[in-house]
Amino acid sequence: MDPKYDGKCFNRDLSWLLFNRRVIELANQATTPFLNKLMFLAIAANNLDEFYNVRVPSLQTQLAVSDDGIEKKSGMHYSEILKKLHKRNEKNFELQYGYYQQLNLQLLENQYCNLTGYSKLSSRQQDKANQFFDERVLPFLSFTTYNGHYGLQFLKNKRMALGVSVKKNGKHKIRIVPIPTDLKRLVKIESEPYPTYITIEDLIRHNLSNFFGDCKVEDVITFRILRDLDASLDVEKDDNNKDTINNLRQYLSDREKGKVTQFAVEKNENLNPEFLHSFMKKFDLKKHTFYEVDGPLDLTFLFAIVKKLSKKYPDLVYKKFAPEQWSNINTMLPYLDHHDLLLQYPYDSFNQFLTFLQAAINDPETVAIKQTIYRVADHSKVIELLKQAAQKGIKVTVMIELRARFDEANNLKVTTELEDAGCNIIFGKKYMKVHSKTCLVLTEDGANPHGYVQIGTGNYNESTAQQFVDLSLFSSSDSYVKDLASFFNYLEQPIATPPKYEVLTASPHRIEDMVIQDIHHVKDYYQKTGKGHVFLKVNSLTDVDVIAAIYDAATVGVPFRLIVRGACCLKLGICGPKENIVISSIVGELLEHSRIYAFYDDNTTFWISSADLMTRNMDNRVELAAPILQPKLKQQIQDIISIYDNDDVDGFFMNDEGYYFKYENPKGKSAQQTFIKEIGKYAPVIQEPSFFERLSNRIKTIFK
Template identity: 55%
Template sequence: MKDIYAGEFYNRDLSWLLFNRRVINLSTNPDTPLLERLNFLAIGSNNLDEFYNVRIPSIEDQISLGRDGIDPKSGLTPQELLTQIHVRNSKNISQQYDSLYQILSIFNEHKLFSLNPYDQLSTDEQETANHYFHQRILPFLNVVTYDNLHSRPEIKDGTLIIAVRLADTAPNAIRLIPIPPKLSRLVRLQHTELDQFVLLEDLIRHNFSEIFPDHEIEESLTFRITRDKDVDMEIDMDDENSEGTIANMERYLAARERGNTTRVEIEAHEASPQAQLFQQLVKLTHVRETGIYNIPGPLDLTFLFQFEKIYGKKHPELTYTPFAGREWTQNKPMLDYLNHQDLLLQYPYDNFDQFLTFLQEAVNDPHTVTIKQTIYRVADNSKVVELLKEAAAKGIHVSVIVELRARFDEEHNLDIVEELEDAGCFVYFGKEHMKVHSKTCLVLKNDGSHPTGYVHIGTGNYNEKTANQFVDLNLFSSNPAYVKDLSRFFNYLETDDAQPPHYETVAASPHRIEDMVIQNIKHVTERYQATGQGHVFLKTNALTDQEVIEAIYDAAKVGVPFRIIVRGACCLKLGVCGDKEDITVTSIIGELLEHNRIYAFFSDEEPSLWISSADLMTRNMDNRVELAAPILDATIRQQLLNIIEVYSQDDVDGSFLNLDGRYFKHDVPNGKSAQQTFIREITDEHSPVNAPVPRETISSSTSPKSLSAQLKYARILNMALALLVLALLLLLIFK
């Protein structure tokens, strides 16, 4: 098997699978509350579904088209990559289910609840379960036949299905029982001493005699498939009233449901790969061998989310302690505040309601002339959308860029378009070949003396639900430099054939954010060589863009220290830049989802500090409309520097990249958690809305270089301890 660690880069997809392993690992962490440990198993399962919906199809397409080219990062052919993905993912799944059974045993031991197979229920419990089946399940089940006399059944992505082969029918006939997704997977048995649950599919399997009363069951198995949902959808820029674009989207959504099968999951205890039904199923779904998984337990672990809903309020000690983000507490309206100084908020430590306050004040201000905003993902019954509709009703010109191609939010965004247009808003769909992924809002006022503008530039979506779980940064300002650039930005998005404008302050993709990052790295390198001072801090969700990584390598070869925090896939490799290399890469996975992007460049001059909607990925650099903003205000520059310092010292939630491409945790961490530091700060009722991080929660400034030195020291110490233990063992043996 080819060495996947050869070369100067890691493969993006293999690196992502290590990220999903880090998510699964939180389910084994004794410091993670028990119900949250189940949630992390469910998150890992949900993550993997999307991976097979979106990432695997592009690899399989290369094989189908006969493109056996070598991946420039890993040196793997597409087929070799699929094989490596299957191997690595199989290890993740094994770990995931080992953890599941361990956690369920703990709940059982503590007499909170038990999830058992039907066979292990008592006779009374089985009778209770069977009664539930007759009353609540059987009326909703349908049986689909697949044989030579029937057309191929449509198997929907993600649907749990029980396949049955009957003994007294044609050997090639299969009966399929799709389990309605609106039925709860957890069947709760009443009148038991301990809360007892049985899985819906298990209960159905043990009531086959009710579904097939005149037949003997030869074989059965439970399975689900994952389909290719990575279908291209183009925006119709020639359609003036959006009907063509909406029709394209409807056709796109229909085509996506018929995508090729990329994965089949089968409960391993039910059938072996040699069984006839198993082979028929593989033939029916046309799945590749690398897409077949025998799962050592129940399929689709997202049902585990239900346990927190059932027990979370009764047992708060089994969940993360909830906290409320800071509200707007200044004794003046937010727009008045912004007339004099900028504001930097960090969700969820600062409440998303503060953006709603910003927008509500703009809507209520009689001098507001225009509101322009981008929308990528919003919550159901979005308050943001309601405020934009309210603004249009008041005669304000409301211009909204709605990205219809926001993956898995397309149908919801179609509804948003209809709502906004019916309310009198002007709706645009962005650029024909590029998703609009930027998160920004522009308010323009005219009070008779001079025009005034306000901007919001963020790293996350205008979604009040996810803002409680995703960590994102948000800049609010009335600085004319931002206002002018945002006016140019929206004019570009609203004009079909407009070319990307020149910006005085901000940077925008395509291309310009990549240029900004690379030019800043080069500048730090020049100053570092001249003065010996300088380092770079990068925080992003993914680092896969080869040009950015090569710029990092060039700088690291002359000794520039880098502190890089990458939550997900990281193609950068350690140990390729020579003796002067000083790069520390961390992935922070914790209670909240790290989503903010911070790009900071330090030298003997004033640091260049940026926040952005863009990850350091080729798609974000070249194929999307993104926005990055420099932090100009002195007060919030210091605030962002404090935030960077807290992140730089995280060794609790952070996993560190090794030279061999894997991630490790410190055996004896210093106890610095960025998320818990920020949470502790806001639990102080006297903490003001825009206060910098208190110095007592963090130690003295830690540069990437000193942190890297600590890591090297820790590795040396661990090695020394191992040698000492070995020496003692040898002494005992030869004594």
Template identity: 40%
Template sequence: MKSKYYNRDLSWLLFDNRVIDQAYNAKVPLLEKLRFLSIASNNLDEFFGVRMHNVYSMISKKKIEKRTGLNGIDLLSLIHEFNARNITKQYEALFIILERLKDKGVFQMTTYDFLTDDERNYVQEYYLKHVVNELKVTPFSSNLKYTTNLNILLCSENELYNIAIPDDIDRLVKTGVDDHYILLEDLITNISADIWRKYDVKESYTYRLSYDKNKKYDFLEEGLSDEVYLDKMTDYINNRGTRRVTRVEFSANNGDKGRSFFASLLGINKKSVYRIPGPLDLKFLDKLFKKYEDQPGLVFEPFNNLKWKNSQNILHSIEKQPMLIQYPYASFDVFLKFLKTGIEDPDTTSIKMTIYRTEKKSKVVNLLKEAARKGINVTVVVELRARFDEKHNLDVATDLESAGVHVVYGDRLNKVHAKICLILQESKNKGYVQIGTGNYNAVTANVFTDLSFFTSDKRYVDDAIQFFGNLALTHEDNYNMLATSPVDLKQMIITNIKRATKDYLRTGDAEVFIKVNGLTDIEVINAIYSAARLGLPFRIIVRGPCCLKLGICGPKEDIVVKSIVGELLEHSRIYKFKYGEGNTDLWISSADLMTRNLDRRVEIAMPIVDEKPKRELLKIIKMFTKDTANSYYLNANGEYVKKRKFINKSAQQTWLSRLKWKKYI
């Protein structure tokens, strides 16, 4: 029987393909094309670090994925097929872009073979001064964990040796000519004649290993005290280490060994070995981007996002009218102004907030510390379990506690992913709430599109108080306005889909709009299928993995699924349920429609009920649905394609262009 669902991992790789596709977009400036290729490499590193664990587990346990019918070997073969296609596309773009940048006189990436005599002398001096003493040749062993990003495998007649390329030496090596570079591994391979002679090297390969980083938080249990939890988390961070190899990438410097050789050498399936037709690990392109991003025409035009007018008290404005803003078209400084105004208001008695990921030297963290020093009762829920940010989050928690902030570590079993900030003025029986779709991170807020809602409505304030009480005391959820996971957020979505279906059958006038980063939860997908069989229209925007299929709900199916990939990373989560007789419910949320978000995390969805922000959100939704310039449409074959239009409309570029005519919120 044909599967009703797409595999999540293959859908992830399709998203990476769409990222790579930006390097072929004529409207994307040259340096931005390099940035997209770098992002694609970073995405793929995460994929092989966190997703391949499940694939190899399926193989070892001979499991079959229920939703797709794929076994582990089949899935691994498809992953290799999809990824090999991505790699070819990525490197073809790379060489075209580098050649164009060279022709424009911006910079030149070259190889040792094409250096002039003067350049060779220059890089040789650099090698002797900065590199050679840092190189260590060791016998190769497949039992060792090679933790440097890049390595060189030396093959003599009977022995194998390894050179770990130091991560702290810049990979971009200047050649003595302005804006000319070669890569460090190219320099080492071509100039280390003494090493080659000493070890009788016949051939060499630059290679890179990816390891399984998907170590579970297996120490979690309900009722774990803060002290024990922190001890166990610290132990987890310190001992996560590297595990089994999940991917091998190699390029031949002067040898002809292939994938089978590396598969045998490292005890890995050949389908997890990739021969790369160029430099390994294109994340170094981001450094090139940053070196030259000040040159006009090579990057997206900078924009001045909307600010808050200093002459107006933001809390007073929110009392009069709730406010919905969209980052980065509105500045994250608006939230900072909200928080700072609350801290400076003498009536403020307490501040409560969740923190998941912050940037280094976070202004939000500094403001919370300032509030505590002023005597305001500050409670912050710090979620330590943000993958690969655990150490940073632990440092943030320690920093806050040292300033007198009451730090709560939240639900032991369910990751706290909700985005909410509450300012209370208890003597005046007042409160102010901000709820958003994105993290309190000033860096990502400049490149991620997110929504942020501010209100003083007592219904939201009371729910926010209840929410923080639930986290501290593990009470059952009982809200007037909010829906939260893991309790009732999923049920809210499914119930509203069913309600819209009934109204569609009754009036013919109902629809559902969904915008998320991932759609993988089977219960939600099945609810969509059930409604679509009866004709209920769905307009769905899924940036990344999507397990929903088209063309299986019969002749009445009216589902459009697309992914928007553009200058900014689409990150906002929006749910719209239009019922008969003109009734429409609008929600924003921290939650994607993925099982982990709906069943194993603490998330918030909140309805937008006030007329002005509701109208604004409807306009935002309409703009997203009109977007064709950056939209890739899912078809019944499981492919994402762009639709050719005489006039293409970009939601992102429309909003960015409007910033020229407005300065303040």
């Protein structure tokens, strides 16, 4: 980054906490359906867990290795960042649990269900709960007594437990009672006139005297811990893959033993602060890890509540919509022979990619299929189709990224399945995750490859594709095919120089170079003509060199429209009187995951990419960016950009202090609702194959 911009960026992690606050705020938006308000509280809780598993440990490491040095990006000491992070997250918890209490009250008032506490049950209900404890919970309970020689290592990440002070024969002891993970979190006490639930930890807490027998229970805390899961793993292609797989299994086992990064305690009117202090001291729990929350720990249990109630009250969740489907599998490849296709999930069904893959398998001309895999669904249809292709005799090569965080175990399972089916498995590049989302179908391999490509912004996961907004480009253009063939050849070689591409651009480094060069080009064009602007839609904007290029162009007045869903390190108000930058974060019914780069100058270009504008994506990952080339698709993506640009409902807008606000009087232009209304607008006109074409294809199949 240009030194003149040192200290003129927001810290990435402080910015991310504001993103999670935006998720929490959706629970207080009038336009959010009631049950989805509960859903957003659960999503925010899930988001925060990963943040404390990965990002907080990284900051703590920076603090240690730099001896509390200064982060150049923000100009802040790492100790100051961590202090502000704790304070900002306390505010998030305050909002999150405040909204939870309001919504929980409405659940009861409307008689949807009753999420209550043991102490608020009637005597009859408590008797019923106690019976449930004796019969269904007590046999699964265990405890460990603290003796000064161990910490909390036996409690894994995300584990909840009770810390109990007991007195026996005049002596005090501390016992830890882990909440069994094989028991449901919510205990149903009654079904009529509406379901009544208490949490399993609350039930156990009120029955400890039955569990400990002749010991007197004096103090109890309900707590939950998060651990450092930021251990690194480097893998590369190995002849038999055995060492790589064994290393990963050991890594997954060791990862659960990281230091505690969050120690959350449920607020309780009977909580003894002296016992809490003593407990933290004995188990060496640091003050900066501590949070006290006013409600049940780990609000992800609300996912189950929403799932139950949405079946009974479908009007309390977002209205379902029917995505665009491909009508006839036999028409997809013939269509791609003459046209490019741009889909936007989930408004276009992800099943259309499955149709593409199935059509390629059915095509007697197909000789090879090559695909990258980062995250896939459980029982993935994509994996089943790749196995089917290999068993049919098609040469299938799959680049599986084993280091996809928290999907490592599933990717190990997928690796075994594909290898058993006869697929060739590669593990990509050492020190660099392969984050690209692409599939290559070859009808002719070698020096002059021909076939079909798919290049996307999202994973091949039919489950998340129903909720994540992503773009997916399909083509038979020789320039795309040739570039992707070179790309996969590069991946298949453990040591190789990145190839030069005709139309595609790839990280490491080259996507960043392209973005910066195109920003400079727009700047030059703007200074000559007074025209030109830049549109960027990404999940995160943290790369200091890209930000420096934006600052440089904004100083002379180049307009920038930035849609950054998550962390945004760019600051407003520092580029002088000509600055014209608008930043919004679209957070709504669907998760905005697509990446679009558009540069408007004398040669306007549109790109879709797997890469966010983050240093890790620019320098340390294998990413792909694809230009949109056909005029019809250029108009389509311009229409998509215009809808995003005009959004004033789903978007939270950034101010000069880096905080986000909603327009008080929006014009009612919701990007996501507009896309839903326009489903089918870009559906291609398909000509059914003639009788002779079908006959010809049948003959090809027979003689294949």
